[in-house]
Amino acid sequence: MATFPLGLGLxxxxxxxxxxxxxxxxxxxxxxxxxxxxxxxxxSYLDVARSLGASxxxxxxxxxxxxxxxxxxxxLRISIGIAWLVIVAAEILLGGTGIGYFIWNEWNNLSITSIITAIIVIGFVGLLFDRLFGLLQHWVSFGRQV
Incomplete structure (x- = not known):
């Protein structure tokens, strides 16, 4: 988030x-x-490809x-987690729309129940992203069970 003021200036x-x-x-x-x-x-994989004349x-x-x-x-799995955190933080700073803005607005309204609900939603979405990329990682790994 330290790049935010720099980005705004540029x-x-x-x-x-x-x-x-x-x-x-x-x-x-x-x-x-x-x-x-x-x-x-x-x-050895590269040597085989070269010996077979692959471009x-x-x-x-x-x-x-x-x-x-x-x-x-x-x-990518790590990056999506970081991106999700930064999206929420950017929404808090920018205001206007998004779950980050919602949390900030509810904080100002002292609605703790709404804040906790939003945090649970953020956690659930983050967990969903992680699981999806975990499945993708397993799918592209060698020696996977078919």
């Missing part, structure tokens, strides 16, 4: 700034895990991406 629009902050804060786990997954592709694009498409997919999805 973009001059609160909605674009919110998107900028969400992107900046949530992209790093995916980028780091993608780099990790690609750099840990077994060299660079074919090697990326058929060898590197499937081998790195579990790491990439793990990064």
């Amino acid at each position: 973009l001059k629009d609160s909605e674009n700034t919110a998107l900028f902050v969400i992107a900046i804060t949530s992209m790093w786990p995916t980028l780091i895990n993608t780099k990790f997954g690609v750099s840990n592709v077994d060299k 660079k694009w074919r090697t990326i498409q058929k060898v590197i991406l499937p081998a790195a997919a579990p790491s990439i999805v793990a990064g």
